[in-house]
Every structure is written in C-alpha cells, then in structure tokens.
Amino acid sequence: MENYKRNFNEGNWNNTIDVSDFIKRNYTPYEGDASFLSGTTPRTDRVKKRVEELIIEETKKGGVLDIDTERVSSLLTYEPGYVIKEDDLIVGLQTDEPLKRAVNPFAGYRNAVQACKAYGYEIGENIKDEFRYRTTHNTGVFRVYTETMRKARHAGILTGLPDAYARGRIIGDYRRIALYGMDYLIRERKADKERIGERDMTDDTIRLLEDISRQLEFMNDLVIMAKQYGCDITRPAENAREAIQWLYFGYLGAVKEQNGAANSIGRISAFLDIYIERDIKEGTLDEKGAQELIDDLVIKMRLVRHLRTPEYNDLFAGDPVWVTCSLAGMCEDGRTMVTKTCYRFLQTLYNLGPSAEPNITVLWAQGLPQTFKDFCAKVSIDTDSIQYENDDVMRKDFGDDYSIACCVSAMKTGKQMQFFGARCNLAKVLLMALNGGKDEIYGEQIAPEGKVFDEKTLDYEEVLEAFKTYAAWMAKLYVNTMNVIHHMHDKYAYERLMMSFHDVEPERLMAFGISGLSVLADSLSAIKYARVTPKKDENGLITDFDIEGDFPKYGNDDDRADSIAKWITEFFYSELCKTKTYRNARHTLSILTITSNVVYGKKTGATPDGRKKGEAFAPGANPMHGRDKEGALASLNSVAKINYGCCMDGISNTFSITPEALGTDEDNRVENLTTVLDGYFAQDAHHLNVNVLNRQKLIDAMNDPTLYPTLTIRVSGYAVNFNKLTKDKQLEVISRTFHEKM
Amino acid sequence: MQGYIHSFESMAAVDGEGVRYAVFLSGCPLRCVFCHNPDTWNMTGTLMTPEELVNKVSKYNPYFKNNGGVTFTGGEPLLQAEFIRKTVPLLKEKGINYIVDTSGSVELTDSVKYVLENAQGVILDLKFPDNEGYLKYTGHTMEKTLEMLGFLESIGKSTRIRTVIIPGINDTEEEIQKYLMHIKDKKCIYKYELLAFHTMGFFKYEELKIENPLKDTKPLDVSVKDRLQKFVNSNLGKSIDI
Incomplete structure (x- = not known):
C-alpha cells in the first residue's frame, strides 16, 4: 500500500475517506499561461480519426449506430470493448463496440421498447420475458400517481418529470477508487452496514441497509469489470495513468448501470493533476504524455451514449449525456484550484476539436489567475464549448469540493446527492389562475375551481392573489409528485454504483425547477403597468389578451420588471418548502430549461405579455427574445438580480454575442469577455453560457450542415452540436437575442 | 437641468477602450448622407437629469475595469454639452470615466471645452478631408471640426480619429491620402480608425419616412476597409498605436 502514497503529504485522508483533504494537501496551483500545453500525438490522431469515422457513420444512420437488443445493460453484460485495442490508453466502453447502445429498461420498459422501434430495432425476446415479471420505476410511479398528478402532467404544467426515464444528476466520487482502491472502500462500506444495523429497524434503517447491500453487490461487479480489462482496482492507483483509469472505471460502471438524464463526472482536475505532477517529477511522464492521457479520457467521455425515445429528444435535444466536468474554482484557504490539468482539459477542445461533451464547466472566481481567465475566454471565443458558474457564490454553501451535475446543479462531491425534478411551468399556472383552475388549452379542470376572470381590464392585486393561491396549490402537488417519483426510483432503479461512491448517509437535495420565468414576469408587469384585457373563446375560456400601452420588461435592468422576476422565484421556493420531502431532502430550485423551453412554449396558450399561443419560451432565466433593448450588460444585470439563495440548483443564462460586438480584435475580445464575466459574477450572478458567433453562421449551418460539421453552441446549461438539433429548435436558437453592434 | 436621451447600449465594446456603456444623446447639426442613426437627429427622446443618468450608468460599474466606462455619443453629444458638464462631476464621484464620440461640429464653448478636458479620451469623426466633401455630404463646413482637433492637440487629449469609408466616395488610397494630411502632425492622435459603410441603419430611414x-x-x-486601414497604418508609422 505504501508505494501508492509515495511523496504524498499525509493528513486526515489517511484515516478516513476524505478526498478533499488529500487534494488540498497535495495539489500544485498553477498561475502561469497556456504556453506549456502540447498538441496531439500520432496515437491520439489515430484514435481521433477512428472516432470521427464512427460519428459520421452514426449520423448517417439517423443518430444511432447500433443497439444491442439481446442483453440488458449492466456492469458485466458485455465483453470488453475498445476504440482501437492496441492504441487505447484509457480502456473501457459501455458495450462491446464503440457507440453501440445498450438497452436499459429499469426506469421505463415501454420507453426502451419505443426507443428501439424508433431506430428500426426490436427488443429481444429474453428481455421481453424478463420485464414481463419485473416492476420498473415507471410502473411503480404510475401505480401511485393520483388523478390530479396525471392531469397536471398531461396538461404540461409539470413536464419532463423523471417518471419514465432515469433521474440521473447523481455524481459518484469516482476519485475514491483511485485514491483508496476498491478493497478499502468495500471494507468501509461493510463496516457502515454493521454500524447502521445496530439501530432500531425502522423503515428508514431497513431501506438504508438494503441500499448498502445493493451497493456492495455492484462494487464487487466493478472489480470484476475492471479485471476483464486487465486492471486490478482492488488496490489504489500507482501512477497517473492508473488514477485516470481507475476513476474512469467508476464512471463507466455508473453509465452501464444507469441511463439517467445527466451522467456527470465531477471535479477531477486537481485530483488527477497530483498524480500527473508526481509522475512528471519522477521522470516517468512528460507533458506530451500527460496531455495524451487527458485527451484519451476525454475521447471516452465523448463516446458515452444512451438510447432515447424521440419524445425524450424533444425535451433534451442533441443526444446529451452531460458528462459535466467542473474545472478551476478557489480553495477555501485562498489558493486557486487552477492546475495545469485544468488547462489540459481545455486544450482537448483544440486537440480533439470543439464538442458538446464533456460539458466543460469553469468555476469562475474573481480570484482566479488572470492568465487562466484569459485562456478560458480565448477557448470560449474559439469553440463556444464552455460554460461558467460562479464559484464565489457556490463556495459559500458547498465548500471547495463540490461538482456540477448536468448544467447548473452544485453538490458536495460524494457527500450530497440530488433528486432531479424537472420543472413546473409557472406561466401556465398564471393562465390557470385566470381560468379558475382550468387548463387554457384543453379546458380541463385541473386545480380546484375558482373565479374565472372577466373580460375587463385585469387588476394587478387581484391577479396576484389568484396567482399566489394557485401557485401554492401547485407547489404542494409538485413536491408530492416528486416524492412519489423518487420513492419509486430508489425502489426499482436505485443507483447502486453511484451511491456506493458517496458517504453512506449523504445529504439529499430535491431539485425543483421553474420554466417560463421571463414570460410570467413580463405578463405580471404588463398587467401592472399596461392595460391587459382577457379575451374568451366560445367555451368561456380565456385564451387571448388585449394589451394597451407599454410596460417594463425583464432584461433591461429595470427594477420594476426585474423585481417581479425575483419575487416569483422567492415566492415559489418558499411555497415548495412548506411540503415535506421524501427522505427529508432539502428543497432546492433551478431556473433551467435546457432545450425544453420550446416544448413548454408549445403547450402554453397566449400570455398577457403578448406572447402568442405555442410560441417558445426563453431558455432558463433568460429574458424573452428581442425584449432586452438596452444591450447585453443590461440583460446580464437583470438576471444577476435573481437570488441564488432561493435558487441553489442554479440560474441558467445564455449569452450570445457576435465577435464584432465583443471587441475589435482577438486580444481585445479576450480582455472584454473576461471583464464581462468578472462584472457579471461580481454581482453574485450564478451561471453564464457564452457563445461568440454570428447569427448568419447558424443560418448557413442550418441550410447546409456540411459547412460546419462540428459547430458547437451553448444552449441553456449545456453545449450541443448544432446539426443535431431539430429544425424548430435550430430556428428557436436563431431567433434568440444576439447582442450585435449597430 | 435635463438632457434629451435617445437610447442606451449597455455593451458598446467597440466605441472606445474596454467595456463601454454608450449613452446616445439626441440632436445633431449635421445631416450626413451615410448616417446610420438618423433617428437621433432631432432633439427629442427621454428627458433625464444628470443624477438619473448617473444612477443608471453606475449599475455597470462592475464592468468598467480595464479602461472601460461611459461613451457619450449620439447624435452629436456636444450639442448638449451643458448637460454633460453637469453630469461629469457625478460620474467622477463614482469613479467612472467617459469618452466623447463627436463630429466636432459644434462651437468651442466653455462647456464643450470642460467636457473635452475632463474626458478620458475623444473619438473625433473626420468625415471628409475638405470643405467640398463636408458641404456635399454633411451640409456643413469642416471648419469647426478642425478647430476642435486643434483644441484637442493643444490640451494633449488622447484622440482617436474615425472615418466611414463609403463605396464610390472615399474608398481609394488617393482619397485617404488627403485625410492623412490633417492627421500626420497631430501628437494627440493615438489611432486613426476606418469604418466600413454598412446598410444596417437603412430601415430607420424607411421608418422615419425620410429620403x-x-x-x-x-x-x-x-x-x-482592411486594405485601406493597412495603408493608413503604414503611412502613419510607429508613433501611432493601431
């Protein structure tokens, strides 16, 4: 064992599982520039070329290269797979062939069948047999769903709920495998089980003990899986290559077991940098070799695929996995957590080309070295592939060893997990309030019957009271719906492996979400500052509005409208907190829509802000397209006013600017972009996606995808290959506000 | 005291150094045929006091490092030099710099001088190299602009000169040579920037129903434009940082 620890500083991590302590005692902050970085090696070029060929083939086949329909995905289902066996530095694929997709029906059997069908495959007889007698998460949820929950879901007030697919968003602390080896981790978990077994056997204790036994089962499977690739992960990693490999095995096992919406890899750069630095000092690795290892890990991350239905793709477009990889940030002791390996991860965007995955997330802090800020800005301008989140704000609550899951969800690595909860369409709740609890599209009574507003100018106070009543009702229904979903997910599709790389009793967060924030804020502002009169259809349902006069709009740094947006989030969060959660999870809230803002818009009638029926919402916390009239910074300032304290699952904002508007030349653009990021985050804003490109380029790419085959853009919390979007999503992205110069 | 404000652009990174907040002031004495903001010609718009303006602008203070700040533009901002003069001390109190983007086509009053003296820098349009051009395409002579350039030189104010290059009017090296005659000997000029004529403001003419x-x-x-800019740079030599 001692050889693994050679030259490492000792500390609490030697007594107990404490990866953060290990990192702080051993990492080397880097304040220099990017000039040390290396390009690709001939080996990397060969693997890269093979991957490019495979992806072209995948695209040609309509997005799915192949499906193994005979077996159910798990850790030991498939024989080892390779991209190029003799060239792979970091080994391991989800199935026996690169990009071949696995069938994973645990969260929803019907979805698995339909996904196969959508790509011309039929699910194998043995799987059919097996799942005839097996309860899936989806079946469990629908056994319990009430009529009201079903109605709210059908109307699209609650949408994107993980009740037919796996919830995802849970990040195992895969670094533990490299640092401690599986033998130690298994031993510790067994000891946990003994200790907890001493408690009274309440429902909670019994459930936890069953969880642990399921974890142990998969921990053993992981050891065997690694052995099949010729690696002994029972012991700690001995060098950088092993550290990366051991960590990746943990991640790989997790994506074999689970097909959750987001499978993020966590915060691994400073950790891996320690091993790389040690090898370099010992003369067993050089910079070329170090970059090659990171390049190969990133290639593996880019190959992760799940089998999805077309309906799922409607919500989360572009086949995302959210292999979110969090970089940089500050250590609580004041040192930067930027290491050379942060640079190496960014460098993959040059070595391997721009890409949506991994979802590279820079934890921005005012105190980051300027050299690093400049390099990030340059990479953003060149590739549009990274997002920024405010470490100064998150560090206060999550410390300095948190990771981002999916787009904007922070959690302490290995110490917190989350129950993902999609989102509630609050714009629709307003319409429901005006219609006395009826859905404005179907006319169905969903909420308790209330007053239907007359075709007279709406009174703000009266509307606000009605909205509050229905939003409170909605919040309760939402929490209860989530409780059902996560109870069943734990029961039928529990994340055995991911949870085994958490503390045995992690803190749980229940992540609720809002969609339609800007539409609702502008609608309330219109009712308050202009004259809005509802119009009813032949059934007496309010389906349209007359708007006379102008009103302040969210996105112009105008407190009259922005304070409404801020109030909405605070009010809804406080209402959510009133209902008890499953497993005593802490309530959190996000303003994030990913690409589902298009679908939410489709399901929502005309709104009092002048938005037409079916028109797309703005993504996340963004102001509505074309309504921010005072330019980019005014728009940023508006979003910055939303209080992170009540939206701790993230406030997503996407910023698109043309290169010409950002600055006169490359140096000037880099300088201005870092200034904008510093200025935005200094106001405690949370998140920013940055795109520096021309609208015309997107139009050209839409008309002829071969012009820009790897065109990657940032949309609401993740990056996506523009060509993988459907036409209506491409049009929506094009219609978004681009900050241009006049 | 109130000023007529046409509009704001919170991210005007290209009109001066750093990240800039542009305040478009209403009113312009010129009627340049190539103007892309004809909607700012008349003295109309939102009335604001210097306090109101500075309150608004100071919300962008977090973005003003690296020499950023406010850019007074328009229209011809110096038509409202009185208003800017009242605004300047309030800006200074908040530690906010400003630059003035002007055509120079105003009298050098005390207020104008004060505003120019206290500016971080000045962007001065040299629309044409001679009176003939000025009269034909702007409706005024170039006399005031040259006077202002002389004043800027006398106080050593860091100045950027700008010229819009219009196809068929001034898009040749020969024409550019004439402009350079005014620029070559001025020590206050740190940059001579050419802009390409664009048609993105054409819709405004239609909206305003003006020809x-x-x-x-x-x-x-x-x-x-790039070729001519290179020509300019090589002619002005090293002393000018482009």
Missing part, C-alpha cells in the same frame, strides 16, 4: 440618399449604395466590402 435615404445612399439607398442604392452597397455595404463596403470589409476587405477594402
């Missing part, structure tokens, strides 16, 4: 004398002119090919 657009250049409606048949195409946008300038950016490569022509």
